[in-house]
Amino acid sequence: MTxxxxxxxxxxxxxxxxxxxxxxxxxxxxxxxxxxxxQMRNVNVFYGDQQAIFNVSLDIAENEVLAMIGPxxxxxxxxxxxxxxxxxxxxxxxxxxxxTLDNDNIYDPKMDVVELRARVGMVFQKPNPFPKSxxxxxxxxxxxxxxxxxxxxxxxxVETSLIKAGLWxxxxxxxxxxxxxxxxxxxxxxxxxxxxxxxxEVILMDEPCSALDPIAxxxxxxxxxxxxxxxxxxxxxxxxxxxxxxSHRTAYFHLGKLIEVxxxxxxxxAPENELTExxxxxxxx
Amino acid sequence: xNSRKNISEHVKAGLKGRYRxxxxxxxxxxxxxxxxxxxxxxxxxxxxxxxxxxFQQTYVRLAVNYxxxxxxxxxxxxxxxxxxxxxxxxxxxxLQERFPEASGRSDKRELNRIISSNAxxxxxxxxxxxxxxxxxxxxxxxxxxxxIDTYYKSLGDSEGAFTGRTSDRVQGWIQSLVDSGxxxxxxxxxxxxxxxxxEPEQAGIWGAVKGSFFTLLVTLALSFPIGVSAALYLEEFxxxxxxxxxxxxxxNNLAAVPSIIFGLLGLAIFINFFEIPRSIPLLGGLVxxxxxxxxxxxxxxxxxxxxxxxxxxxxxxxxxxxxxxALHHVLPLAMPGMLTGAIIGMAQALGETAPLLMxxxxxxxxxTPGGVTDPATVLPVQIxxxxxxxxxxxVEKTSAAIMVLLAFLIIMNTLAVWLRKRLERRW
Numbered sequence: 001m002t003x004x005x006x007x008x009x010x011x012x013x014x015x016x017x018x019x020x021x022x023x024x025x026x027x028x029x030x031x032x033x034x035x036x037x038x039q040m041r042n043v044n045v046f047y048g049d050q051q052a053i054f055n056v057s058l059d060i061a062e063n064e065v066l067a068m069i070g071p072x073x074x075x076x077x078x079x080x081x082x083x084x085x086x087x088x089x090x091x092x093x094x095x096x097x098x099x100t101l102d103n104d105n106i107y108d109p110k111m112d113v114v115e116l117r118a119r120v121g122m123v124f125q126k127p128n129p130f131p132k133s134x135x136x137x138x139x140x141x142x143x144x145x146x147x148x149x150x151x152x153x154x155x156x157x158v159e160t161s162l163i164k165a166g167l168w169x170x171x172x173x174x175x176x177x178x179x180x181x182x183x184x185x186x187x188x189x190x191x192x193x194x195x196x197x198x199x200x201e202v203i204l205m206d207e208p209c210s211a212l213d214p215i216a217x218x219x220x221x222x223x224x225x226x227x228x229x230x231x232x233x234x235x236x237x238x239x240x241x242x243x244x245x246x247s248h249r250t251a252y253f254h255l256g257k258l259i260e261v262x263x264x265x266x267x268x269x270a271p272e273n274e275l276t277e278x279x280x281x282x283x284x285x
Numbered sequence: 286x287n288s289r290k291n292i293s294e295h296v297k298a299g300l301k302g303r304y305r306x307x308x309x310x311x312x313x314x315x316x317x318x319x320x321x322x323x324x325x326x327x328x329x330x331x332x333x334x335x336x337x338x339x340f341q342q343t344y345v346r347l348a349v350n351y352x353x354x355x356x357x358x359x360x361x362x363x364x365x366x367x368x369x370x371x372x373x374x375x376x377x378x379x380l381q382e383r384f385p386e387a388s389g390r391s392d393k394r395e396l397n398r399i400i401s402s403n404a405x406x407x408x409x410x411x412x413x414x415x416x417x418x419x420x421x422x423x424x425x426x427x428x429x430x431x432x433i434d435t436y437y438k439s440l441g442d443s444e445g446a447f448t449g450r451t452s453d454r455v456q457g458w459i460q461s462l463v464d465s466g467x468x469x470x471x472x473x474x475x476x477x478x479x480x481x482x483x484e485p486e487q488a489g490i491w492g493a494v495k496g497s498f499f500t501l502l503v504t505l506a507l508s509f510p511i512g513v514s515a516a517l518y519l520e521e522f523x524x525x526x527x528x529x530x531x532x533x534x535x536x537n538n539l540a541a542v543p544s545i546i547f548g549l550l551g552l553a554i555f556i557n558f559f560e561i562p563r564s565i566p567l568l569g570g571l572v573x574x575x576x577x578x579x580x581x582x583x584x585x586x587x588x589x590x591x592x593x594x595x596x597x598x599x600x601x602x603x604x605x606x607x608x609x610x611a612l613h614h615v616l617p618l619a620m621p622g623m624l625t626g627a628i629i630g631m632a633q634a635l636g637e638t639a640p641l642l643m644x645x646x647x648x649x650x651x652x653t654p655g656g657v658t659d660p661a662t663v664l665p666v667q668i669x670x671x672x673x674x675x676x677x678x679x680v681e682k683t684s685a686a687i688m689v690l691l692a693f694l695i696i697m698n699t700l701a702v703w704l705r706k707r708l709e710r711r712w
Binding site for chain 1: 601605
């Protein structure tokens with residue numbers, strides 16, 4: 001694996017922020033880190049003939065929160081979902097390039113998606129608890145992967161997961177009531193508890209707060225910051241304030257291209273690329 | 286301001302027409318519902334009016350003397366002697382004593398015809414149950430012949446009693462029985478406990494009900510698992526390509542194929558090729574499976590489609606394999622819809638006649654079937670058979686059988702609705 005600490009990728013190409021050619025453009029900022037947890041090189045994603053992601057190269061460091069922002073339809077969700085191969089089941093979806101998780105090739109034919117998804121968990125845009133009890137929602141993953149041997153271990157795991165997701169206090173007396181009966185914010189935290197119950201290395205979050213009210217959003221954001229101590233998190237968000245609050249680095253996507261990656265502070269105070277600046281100052285998006 | 290006022294006036298001018306159309310639309314809707322309800326009511330009224338009589342049957346009280354001499358039976362425990370015992374003679378004697386005025390040959394023949402041929406079995410059963418009756422006389426209610434039954438039931442009719450083959454002489458005897466209170470209508474238990482018969486007063490639907498039950502059992506056991514698996518595979522696993530499109534078109538086509546074709550298919554394949562005996566519920570079930578499968582597959586696919594994709598994504602995101610996604614999440618969530626579809630498919634199969642005619646389930650079978658390999662008939666075919674019979678008494682039997690069939694259909698459809706309501710989940 002070539003390790004680059006230099007921010008500029010494709011340096012040999014001309015220095016224009018963007019060219020018309022699909023493959024030739026420059027990502028400004030610092031897409032690479034010294035010891036990446038997840039490494040992506042020259043990733044292209046196609047839906048049939050339509051190309052959704054153009055030649056994106058990016059690293060995510062361990063215990064880092066990477067925010068992905070950009071206007072609707074810019075491909076950030078597609079990109080996120082290619083990290084745990086959730087796009088596999090989409091007809092005609094094709095991913096090229098190199099994606100590795102701890103040096104394991106994610107798209108290696110030998111890589112088992114079941115194992116991959118146990119290592120790369122995902123939280124979705126809309127809270128999607130199973131129509132089962134709160135307990136069973138959290139216990140589903142551990143049971144599935146045979147992670148526990150005894151009922152008491154499972155109880156313990158459910159409890160710690162719910163505590164980590166900041167939901168324990170609210171639900172400990174009604175663990176056996178349906179998860180779908182919780183409020184939207186609680187449901188989303190339940191989904192997070194369900195994800196962390198299988199102790200993934202990376203958690204992908206696809207606009208986890210877009211269906212929630214500000215108070216629930218604040219709780220989730222707080223939770224993300226706490227989770228970052230133990231997990232690597234990639235979060236797609238529409239809210240720039242959210243990206244600014246929770247992430248260490250921010251990646252700006254535009255029409256399937258990764259325009260700029262930088263420390264979050266820097267992206268929001270002194271964006272290097274004019275497209276980034278235009279987006280964060282609200283000129284489009 | 287002026288233009289705004291114009292717009293407002295414009296809107297006002299159109300309002301009347303809009304509301305009129307709305308009223309018309311609502312009226313049309315109410316009218317259609319009322320019309321269908323009226324049709325249903327007419328159907329039910331007609332069937333119930335014609336059929337309710339079949340739930341009661343006419344019985345005559347006779348003073349029967351179990352005379353060993355007449356019976357030629359001296360030891361009730363002796364099976365051979367009992368089998369040959371002349372119960373017919375006892376009945377004739379009892380009738381003769383009741384109506385001593387009937388002395389001529391033709392008189393006697395007519396007199397004997399009042400009582401159903403079933404009466405001797407009633408007497409035999411009583412004697413077997415209580416051997417002490419031998420040599421004694423007791424008052425017994427025995428079944429009368431269908432002609433008498435029809436005549437007696439029509440006695441109060443406004444357009445006069447239906448006499449049919451009942452002669453004046455016989456009418457006189459009935460009158461004397463009425464006067465002495467020795468003739469009455471009793472609950473027709475036989476109707477629910479017996480198989481078919483050439484004698485309307487002895488014909489029952491139990492054989493057909495059991496035949497229908499065994500046939501549907503086979504149909505359900507085959508079509509539900511096959512249909513659900515097919516639907517699950519097509520929706521969750523099969524690639525979307527020309528072949529699956531072709532399969533889908535064909536399944537939809539099968540649902541629209543006239544059912545008699547399935548009967549012909551069953552005749553050609555199951556009887557002629559696989560040499561399955563005809564007229565048995567197993568065969569009927571196989572044929573009805575062919576017919577029900579498309580219905581179940583289509584409704585199951587709709588139920589699977591209705592499971593929100595977010596549930597699948599959630600399960601996949603945790604690392605469930607496609608199989609686990611399908612079995613842990615999709616199947617349980619789609620089950621109410623699938624069950625509803627299956628019950629409606631079963632209700633359809635229960636009412637199906639045409640394909641069963643082709644495979645010999647239209648045969649006249651008196652015995653009630655004891656399993657899926659005993660010759661049997663089914664309810665709708667029984668209705669068809671009775672509707673075709675010349676005896677007047679079969680008219681009410683036919684309607685009564687239709688009532689029974691309708692009752693089963695209503696129960697099944699209610700069950701489907703109840704299940705859907707009960708198992709439906711919200712998310």
